[in-house]
Amino acid sequence: MKFFNVKSVEETIQIINQHIHPIRETVVLPIDEALGFVLAEDVASGEAVPGFARSTVDGYAVKAKDTFGSSESLPGFLQVSGEIKMGEEARGILMDGEAMYIPTGGMLPAGSDAVVMIEHCENLDGLLNVYHQVAPGENVIRKGEDVQEGASLLVRGTRLRPQELGILAAVGITEITVYRKIRAGYISTGDEVVPYHTKQLAVGQVRDINQMTISSLIREKGGEVLFGGIVNDRYDDFLEKAQEMYGKVDFLVMSGGSSVGTLDFTTEVIGSLGKPGILIHGVSIKPGKPTIFAVADGKPVFGLPGHPASAMVIFKLFGELILQRLSGEKSSNFPNRIQARVSKNLPSDPGRSDYIRVRLESREGEWWANPVLGKSGLISTMVMSDGMLEISSEKEGVLEGEWVPVILFR
Amino acid sequence: MKFFNVKSVEETIQIINQHIHPIRETVVLPIDEALGFVLAEDVASGEAVPGFARSTVDGYAVKAKDTFGSSESLPGFLQVSGEIKMGEEARGILMDGEAMYIPTGGMLPAGSDAVVMIEHCENLDGLLNVYHQVAPGENVIRKGEDVQEGASLLVRGTRLRPQELGILAAVGITEITVYRKIRAGYISTGDEVVPYHTKQLAVGQVRDINQMTISSLIREKGGEVLFGGIVNDRYDDFLEKAQEMYGKVDFLVMSGGSSVGTLDFTTEVIGSLGKPGILIHGVSIKPGKPTIFAVADGKPVFGLPGHPASAMVIFKLFGELILQRLSGEKSSNFPNRIQARVSKNLPSDPGRSDYIRVRLESREGEWWANPVLGKSGLISTMVMSDGMLEISSEKEGVLEGEWVPVILFR
Numbered sequence: 001m002k003f004f005n006v007k008s009v010e011e012t013i014q015i016i017n018q019h020i021h022p023i024r025e026t027v028v029l030p031i032d033e034a035l036g037f038v039l040a041e042d043v044a045s046g047e048a049v050p051g052f053a054r055s056t057v058d059g060y061a062v063k064a065k066d067t068f069g070s071s072e073s074l075p076g077f078l079q080v081s082g083e084i085k086m087g088e089e090a091r092g093i094l095m096d097g098e099a100m101y102i103p104t105g106g107m108l109p110a111g112s113d114a115v116v117m118i119e120h121c122e123n124l125d126g127l128l129n130v131y132h133q134v135a136p137g138e139n140v141i142r143k144g145e146d147v148q149e150g151a152s153l154l155v156r157g158t159r160l161r162p163q164e165l166g167i168l169a170a171v172g173i174t175e176i177t178v179y180r181k182i183r184a185g186y187i188s189t190g191d192e193v194v195p196y197h198t199k200q201l202a203v204g205q206v207r208d209i210n211q212m213t214i215s216s217l218i219r220e221k222g223g224e225v226l227f228g229g230i231v232n233d234r235y236d237d238f239l240e241k242a243q244e245m246y247g248k249v250d251f252l253v254m255s256g257g258s259s260v261g262t263l264d265f266t267t268e269v270i271g272s273l274g275k276p277g278i279l280i281h282g283v284s285i286k287p288g289k290p291t292i293f294a295v296a297d298g299k300p301v302f303g304l305p306g307h308p309a310s311a312m313v314i315f316k317l318f319g320e321l322i323l324q325r326l327s328g329e330k331s332s333n334f335p336n337r338i339q340a341r342v343s344k345n346l347p348s349d350p351g352r353s354d355y356i357r358v359r360l361e362s363r364e365g366e367w368w369a370n371p372v373l374g375k376s377g378l379i380s381t382m383v384m385s386d387g388m389l390e391i392s393s394e395k396e397g398v399l400e401g402e403w404v405p406v407i408l409f410r
Numbered sequence: 411m412k413f414f415n416v417k418s419v420e421e422t423i424q425i426i427n428q429h430i431h432p433i434r435e436t437v438v439l440p441i442d443e444a445l446g447f448v449l450a451e452d453v454a455s456g457e458a459v460p461g462f463a464r465s466t467v468d469g470y471a472v473k474a475k476d477t478f479g480s481s482e483s484l485p486g487f488l489q490v491s492g493e494i495k496m497g498e499e500a501r502g503i504l505m506d507g508e509a510m511y512i513p514t515g516g517m518l519p520a521g522s523d524a525v526v527m528i529e530h531c532e533n534l535d536g537l538l539n540v541y542h543q544v545a546p547g548e549n550v551i552r553k554g555e556d557v558q559e560g561a562s563l564l565v566r567g568t569r570l571r572p573q574e575l576g577i578l579a580a581v582g583i584t585e586i587t588v589y590r591k592i593r594a595g596y597i598s599t600g601d602e603v604v605p606y607h608t609k610q611l612a613v614g615q616v617r618d619i620n621q622m623t624i625s626s627l628i629r630e631k632g633g634e635v636l637f638g639g640i641v642n643d644r645y646d647d648f649l650e651k652a653q654e655m656y657g658k659v660d661f662l663v664m665s666g667g668s669s670v671g672t673l674d675f676t677t678e679v680i681g682s683l684g685k686p687g688i689l690i691h692g693v694s695i696k697p698g699k700p701t702i703f704a705v706a707d708g709k710p711v712f713g714l715p716g717h718p719a720s721a722m723v724i725f726k727l728f729g730e731l732i733l734q735r736l737s738g739e740k741s742s743n744f745p746n747r748i749q750a751r752v753s754k755n756l757p758s759d760p761g762r763s764d765y766i767r768v769r770l771e772s773r774e775g776e777w778w779a780n781p782v783l784g785k786s787g788l789i790s791t792m793v794m795s796d797g798m799l800e801i802s803s804e805k806e807g808v809l810e811g812e813w814v815p816v817i818l819f820r
Contacts, residue, residue: 031622032622032625035626035629035630047611049616049789049790050616051611051613051615051616052613052614056717056785056787058669058670085601086600086601086602086614086643086669086672087600087601087602087603087614087615088601088614089612089613089614090614103669103670103671103672104669104670104716105600105602105616105669105716106602106614106669107613107614118670141785141787141788145785145788146787146788146789146790147790153793154793161626161819161820162622162623162624162626162627162630162722163623163722163789163792163793163795163819164793165622165623165626166619166620166622166623166626166718166722166789166792166793167619167789167790167792167793168622169606169617169618169619169621169622169623170606170616170617170619170718170789171617172606172607172608172609172611172617174606174607190496190497190515191495191496191497191498192496192497192515192516193497196579196580196582196584197582197584198582199582201457201461201582202499203461203462203499203517204462204496204497204498204499204500204516204517205461205497206459206460206461206515206580207579207580207581207582208579209576209577209579209580210576211579212441212442212572212575212576212578212579213572213573213575213576213579214572215442216445216571216572216575216576217572219445220445220572233496259468259496259513259514259515259516260468260513260514260528261513262496262513306514306515307466308576308580312572312573312576335748335770335772335777335818338745338748338749338777339748339749339775339776339777360745362745365749365815366749367745367748367749375466375551375555377466377551377556378551378555378556379459379556379573379576379577379580380459380556380557380577382573382576382577383563383564383573383574383576383577385573405775408745409571409573410571
């Protein structure tokens with residue numbers, strides 16, 4: 001099998017990063033429907049959070065200086081001049097030598113700058129015995145300590161997690177502009193491939209596994225999937241379907257075509273969709289060498305190998321990156337890979353990146369990666385695995401006990 | 411503040427595991443809607459995958475023994491007796507001394523037991539020159555090598571990932587029985603708490619952040635949320651709302667009530683819902699000590715601290731575990747925690763577990779955890795964080811460079 005533009009894994013990632021740009025079409029959503037979407041605007045806060053100084057404990061609001069020197073053996077004495085109610089404005093001003101009862105979350109009265117914990121004082125008929133000194137600001141969240149008025153809250157390109165929605169709620173922002181979901185098209189190819197709901201296979205046929213696995217991977221990453229069906233190994237049918245789908249989606253994925261003849265016309269179809277055309281024809285990787293990546297008039301087109309497990313490995317590595325680039329999400333430093341120790345020696349050819357399916361096991365707080373055996377095409381090996389360990393192209397293998405990166409299957 | 415049944419983190423986990431049992435109510439779903447659901451039945455395969463021996467390469471199907479001794483310098487010679495077509499039954503039987511062309515994925519003809527790669531032979535007008543010997547089974551996936559007929563495919567309690575859906579598709583199973591989604595009820599409490607869509611706060615009020623964060627965490631874990639609103643710090647209102655919600659859901663969560671008075675009646679309300687009642691009243695943890703866990707007639711009831719960040723930390727640690735127990739998912743060995751090296755010394759009180767928010771940074775392939783500063787109540791610290799590192803209760807802190815477990819915020 002001849003590949004005319006074979007790239008390393010690192011080069012493939014670089015080419016994707018260079019050529020794929022965010023879609024940047026936006027929708028406005030209420031924040032309680034925005035979980036997982038990518039923010040399309042910078043957001044600043046119109047107000048301070050909290051909007052007033054709050055106590056973090058149950059106790060007495062005081063002037064810190066009035067407690068200086070107070071201790072168990074030499075308590076200080078303050079006059080209890082009132083009580084703060086939750087959710088209400090603190091009325092009255094705290095004068096020198098005074099204290100006011102305050103519950104957790106209550107608003108500090110004017111004049112006070114600290115709170116003595118209730119465990120550290122004793123109210124004797126309005127005379128507060130203070131057994132512990134406090135510093136200014138102690139047991140207090142200052143006005144604006146969480147969010148300052150006018151401060152940048154969130155930046156464009158942030159994927160919205162529960163806490164980002166929480167901080168928007170905190171400042172009363174109830175609607176935001178996000179990037180719309182990415183629409184990916186998916187086509188299976190192969191004369192032997194039949195719809196997965198086929199009850200009885202004829203001899204020589206296999207059901208379409210890749211439709212299910214690749215569609216699910218796209219949905220897991222927040223994308224929508226348009227399924228174009230299975231096209232047979234006929235050039236005209238394939239070209240027609242590819243062109244039709246290409247017009248409807250942001251990203252076209254197809255799988256199959258690992259035999260020479262099929263691969264040849266898959267290449268021709270992908271190459272004919274637009275400029276600049278095929279950028280990668282073969283990746284020096286195992287499994288998944290027969291991978292094709294093209295850009296046609298700004299849209300990515302991705303040809304996956306036909307073997308179900310290889311197709312998943314390649315999609316995890318590169319397809320998810322393409323989806324992230326299209327989504328407008330700024331590169332995150334969130335690990336989809338962890339470090340684990342490999343449980344046995346594994347050889348590898350230098351010049352090629354190897355991805356070995358593994359089952360993870362926790363041993364005394366360390367993750368160990370146990371290789372799962374079986375040929376690279378078998379979907380059952382994916383079912384048995386928690387992730388795949390990476391042996392990068394410059395290595396000749398890894399040794400038992402060595403720390404290796406493992407890309408997680410969620 | 412008095413807690414009458416304080417438990418360690420480890421004890422809390424043990425109590426949850428002991429007292430929470432799966433809901434086990436099922437629904438039948440088509441597999442393309444089942445991503446993320448938990449399988450409610452063991453699934454066996456009615457057929458073998460693949461249903462026939464397949465070639466993994468383009469080449470010639472042969473009897474391996476006919477190639478023994480073949481090499482570049484001393485090729486073997488075989489008669490080309492036919493061609494296998496993709497997706498069709500291989501007709502005819504391969505006789506001694508014969509070879510048939512076969513594409514990747516094609517069905518091996520009867521009589522053959524291996525495939526010679528096309529790169530290792532040459533067809534000269536029907537006479538195949540073979541330059542490489544092959545062993546029996548070489549370049550072949552045997553019938554049933556991926557899945558054997560009658561074999562166990564998936565077991566009850568498996569959360570369905572793309573690959574599990576793929577293997578179901580492979581054997582033609584299009585519908586499966588899964589456990590229904592968990593319905594969680596959520597109530598906010600506090601006189602100072604107002605709905606997050608409140609435009610203008612009165613002095614002393616704060617918006618309801620926890621509704622947004624906790625609901626989102628529940629949804630992320632595949633649960634449904636019923637929001638019961640905000641109840642004020644009045645015992646009767648609170649009791650009535652809690653009883654009403656408790657009847658409608660599988661799991662009741664409430665937050666707020668960190669001041670002594672509020673905590674007292676939150677405790678009373680939670681304790682009154684059913685037997686055995688409150689099992690945990692206080693966890694020796696920072697942040698989040700004022701955590702309450704009860705079981706009322708088999709249903710978990712969970713009282714979170716009021717501070718938004720503390721509520722999230724506690725829900726990540728224990729609420730997600732409760733949801734997983736209810737969901738029927740068998741315990742997974744999938745890491746929601748990774749190992750990372752801490753970037754500075756952190757002290758900790760022994761006897762208490764500490765959870766420190768961190769930002770992760772990749773340095774030469776290792777994850778480093780940089781502590782995020784700020785008081786534990788601040789939601790902004792959660793926004794700045796990728797996860798939280800754990801200092802378990804027996805430790806007095808961690809040293810710069812030490813490997814620590816980090817629980818990831820997705």
